[in-house]
Amino acid sequence: MLLIFLSLCCMDASEAICKTNKNPALLLKQADTCRRRLDASAGKRKYRHNWLKCIRRYKKVTTRYPKSNQAPWAMYQSARLYTGLYKYSGRSKDLGNSLRLYRRLVNNYKGHRLADDAQYRIGEIFYKHKNDPAQAYIEFLKVDVKFPSGDMRQRAKKMLDKMSVILSKRDKGKRLKPDNSSRNRSVAVKDIRHWSTPNYTRIVIDMDAPVKYEKHLLKKDVDLKKPQRLYIDLHNSHVVSQVDRLITINGGLLQSVRAGQYAKDTVRVVLDIESIGEYNIFHLYSPFRIVVDVRRLKKSSDKDKAKLAAKQRPPRKGIRKAESLPKKVSLARQLGLNVKRIVIDPGHGGKDPGCLYSGGLREKNIVLSIAKILAQRLRKEVGCEVFLTRTKDVFISLERRTAIANMKKADLFISLHVNAHKSRRIQGLETYFLNMATDKDAVMVAARENATSEKNISDLQSILNDLMMNTKIHESSRLAHDVQKGMCSHVKKRYKRVKNLGVKQAPFYVLIGAQMPAILVEAGFLTNNTERKRLVTRKYQKEIADGICLGIKSYIESIELAYQGG
Numbered sequence: 001m002l003l004i005f006l007s008l009c010c011m012d013a014s015e016a017i018c019k020t021n022k023n024p025a026l027l028l029k030q031a032d033t034c035r036r037r038l039d040a041s042a043g044k045r046k047y048r049h050n051w052l053k054c055i056r057r058y059k060k061v062t063t064r065y066p067k068s069n070q071a072p073w074a075m076y077q078s079a080r081l082y083t084g085l086y087k088y089s090g091r092s093k094d095l096g097n098s099l100r101l102y103r104r105l106v107n108n109y110k111g112h113r114l115a116d117d118a119q120y121r122i123g124e125i126f127y128k129h130k131n132d133p134a135q136a137y138i139e140f141l142k143v144d145v146k147f148p149s150g151d152m153r154q155r156a157k158k159m160l161d162k163m164s165v166i167l168s169k170r171d172k173g174k175r176l177k178p179d180n181s182s183r184n185r186s187v188a189v190k191d192i193r194h195w196s197t198p199n200y201t202r203i204v205i206d207m208d209a210p211v212k213y214e215k216h217l218l219k220k221d222v223d224l225k226k227p228q229r230l231y232i233d234l235h236n237s238h239v240v241s242q243v244d245r246l247i248t249i250n251g252g253l254l255q256s257v258r259a260g261q262y263a264k265d266t267v268r269v270v271l272d273i274e275s276i277g278e279y280n281i282f283h284l285y286s287p288f289r290i291v292v293d294v295r296r297l298k299k300s301s302d303k304d305k306a307k308l309a310a311k312q313r314p315p316r317k318g319i320r321k322a323e324s325l326p327k328k329v330s331l332a333r334q335l336g337l338n339v340k341r342i343v344i345d346p347g348h349g350g351k352d353p354g355c356l357y358s359g360g361l362r363e364k365n366i367v368l369s370i371a372k373i374l375a376q377r378l379r380k381e382v383g384c385e386v387f388l389t390r391t392k393d394v395f396i397s398l399e400r401r402t403a404i405a406n407m408k409k410a411d412l413f414i415s416l417h418v419n420a421h422k423s424r425r426i427q428g429l430e431t432y433f434l435n436m437a438t439d440k441d442a443v444m445v446a447a448r449e450n451a452t453s454e455k456n457i458s459d460l461q462s463i464l465n466d467l468m469m470n471t472k473i474h475e476s477s478r479l480a481h482d483v484q485k486g487m488c489s490h491v492k493k494r495y496k497r498v499k500n501l502g503v504k505q506a507p508f509y510v511l512i513g514a515q516m517p518a519i520l521v522e523a524g525f526l527t528n529n530t531e532r533k534r535l536v537t538r539k540y541q542k543e544i545a546d547g548i549c550l551g552i553k554s555y556i557e558s559i560e561l562a563y564q565g566g
Contacts, residue, residue, distance in 0.1 A: 024061055024068040031057035035077060051085040072109040075101050076118060083125065095129055106146075116150030119143045123159060137163040141505075187211045187237045189259060189267050195403040202403040202513070203257055203292040205269055210288045211237050215281050230279060232290065234267040284399065284509055291399055293406075293513045338559045341385045342378055342552070343405040345415040345510065346371035350395025355420040355526045363526060364393065366535050367416040370523060373545040374416070381549055382556065384411075398509040406515050412479065412552065413518035415510050418535060419525045427528040428499030429491070431484040432520040433476035434511035441504075475517040477503070479555045483519060486551025491543050497530060521548060 034054040037044070044050040058081070061074035082098035102125075105118040123139035126132045140163065143156035191206040211234050218229040239259050255272040262268035273294065280293045346368040348354035354363025368390070375386040387408050389401045396404075405413040419430070480503045488500040501522075511518045523544045524531035534540040 024065040024070040027057070027061045027064070028070040028074055031061065031074060031077065035081065038081075045084075045088065048085065048089060051081055051088075055081050072105055072112045072114050075105045075109075076114045079105070079118065079121065083121075083129075086129065095125060099125060110146075113151075116143055116147035116152040119146065120152040120156055120159075123156065127159070127163070133163045133166045186265065187234075189234065189237055189239045189269075192257060192259060192269070193400075194257065195400065195407060197407045197409075199296040199409075200403075200406045200515070201294045202399065202406070203271065203294070204397075204399050205232070205234070205259075205290040205292075207234070207237070207288045207290070210283075210285075211235055213283075213290060217279075228273040229270055230273055230292070230294070231268055231270040232281065232292070233262065234269065234290075236265050237267045238265075239267050280513060282512065284512075289399070291513070295515070339382070339384055339411040339552075339556050341387070341408060341410050342382075342412045342414065343387045343389065343408055343410040344371045344375055344378075345389040345401050345405070345413065347415060347417040347510075349390050349393055352395055355418055357526050357532060361526060361532070361536065363418040363420075366418050366526075366541070367523070368393070369538070370541045370545050371416050373542055374414075374548055377545050377549040378552065382553060399513075401510050402513050402518075405518070406513070410516050412555075413511070413514050413516055414483075414548070414552075415508075415518070415520040417520060417522050419522040420527045421525055422527075424527055424529065427497075427525050427531050428501035429484070429488055429524060430501035430504055430522045431480045431487070432504050432506055432508065432511075432522070433480040434473070434505070434508060434514070434518060472514075472517050476511075476519055477505075478558065479517045479552075480519045482555040482558065483521065483548055483551030486549070486554055487521070487523075487544065487547030490547035490550050494543055495534065495540075 031054060034057050038050055038054055039045075055078050058074040058078040061068070062071050062078070065071055079098045079101035082094050082101065086094040086098065099122060102118040102122050105112070106115050106122075109115055119139065120143050123136045123143070126139055127136035130136075137160060140156045140159045143150065143152050144160070147153065187207055187209045189205060190208050193204045193206070195202050213235065214233045216231050216233075218226075218231070220226065220228045239261055257269065257271050259267060259269045271292065271294065278295050281290065283290045346364070348362075348364040348367070350364075352364065354367070356362060371388055372391075375388060378384060378386045387404070387410070389404050390396050401415070402413070484500070484503050488498065492498045508520050511520060524535050526532050526535065
């Protein structure tokens with residue numbers, strides 16, 4: 001009898017353990033049953049308590065078994081129920097609960113198959129229920145950035161296209177409002193600057209306050225012997241006497257730029273164009289200026305056709321003997337058409353010190369030192385040409401830095417910076433590429449590097465919708481990830497407490513209009529005691545430069561693999 005009793009006790013204990021192990025699954029099943037019954041009954045959906053009853057059932061799974069596979073499913077369904085409840089209740093709190101649960105799922109279960117679905121749903125909420133296409137754009141963009149292998153990526157891209165159209169229409173419908181200081185007075189055209197090559201020209205129109213402007217393109221008039229003309233009308237403005245009325249450009253792409261008082265309150269800036277392929281016009285702030293990028297129409301050469309044909313050839317059978325290469329041929333030369341020229345941009349300079357710290361520490365000096373070391377490393381390790389936007393302590397405008405990269409026909413553009421934060425505890429390395437900002441910190445960094453306000457950054461993000469097709473977003477993202485990985489892995493081998501803040505995106509002025517993959521590197525925080533002590537040493541600067549170089553080499557090698565079909 002004792003043996004039988006003990007046997008029954010063991011059976012009861014075993015069954016209890018089995019039942020406990022099945023609890024998350026059983027609880028989820030019960031919650032799913034509750035939800036299906038709710039979905040099937042229009043009458044039940046009218047009463048709030050029925051919704052909350054199912055939500056509570058799902059909550060049991062997430063609170064009792066947060067590490068179970070059922071927890072993210074329960075969280076996802078709870079969020080959907082709150083969204084459904086909002087349609088009946090109209091309470092913003094219900095929508096807030098839905099967003100909170102979706103964000104928890106994305107942050108706490110990043111590797112789960114539902115994480116990208118949750119991120120997509122966040123975008124849907126901002127689009128459908130909050131009528132905020134700008135924020136919806138950012139949320140859909142996160143699907144592409146955070147979950148490149150997720151099954152929601154294609155749907156998110158379609159929504160990005162849809163949001164771009166909506167934002168573009170909104171932007172065109174808005175009128176640029178001058179600030180209070182310029183509302184009752186005519187705004188002066190202070191200067192017209194330009195940088196030009198036979199294939200690229202950048203014109204910058206400097207104003208002393210924001211203005212409304214319109215752009216127009218006129219076709220070539222053979223009868224009147226008039227070249228193709230691009231002109232911009234600046235409303236409520238006048239030309240100051242110091243500005244040249246006619247500027248001759250000896251570049252071959254543009255013949256000249258002229259500014260004149262077209263009407264009493266309108267200045268017309270006319271660009272006489274010899275051969276235009278594409279152009280972009282956008283404005284920047286602090287101070288307000290209008291930037292015009294013009295590029296020559298590209299013609300496919302026989303060399304390009306040969307390369308394309310080589311790519312399309314069927315694969316050979318067997319192994320072909322490799323042709324011998326000279327010992328000193330660089331990696332860039334071996335790649336043939338890839339990275340041959342890199343422009344490094346040491347941020348700030350001259351009257352713009354960048355981040356400041358007591359004791360005379362200035363960002364501009366630190367990044368110039370890193371840039372010079374990096375240039376040496378790249379010339380030695382990669383074998384390509386390297387140019388710096390500045391080699392000494394001089395001021396260079398943000399728009400000129402990008403123009404230098406374009407005029408040099410660079411294959412890569414690397415802008416170097418040092419970060420700052422109001423909290424001394426914040427530290428780490430991060431790399432950015434040009435795009436809509438996907439988080440508040442990215443907006444703050446962009447605002448500081450652009451030397452402007454968050455409000456103007458928001459305006460710039462809407463401008464970016466018109467520029468996205470002309471920037472190499474995908475390649476810049478790849479370069480940013482390779483550089484971030486190389487920099488962090490290299491520095492971590494030699495230093496403790498190195499934090500990887502990851503790859504981010506934001507609308508940096510210095511990257512706008514770059515015709516090549518372009519990134520901005522933040523090599524640590526001058527406001528953090530540990531990183532500040534490191535950043536001022538030559539040893540640490542070399543490690544940062546070596547890490548960036550390692551990342552660039554990795555990027556070049558990935559291009560080689562892609563070119564070879566690897």
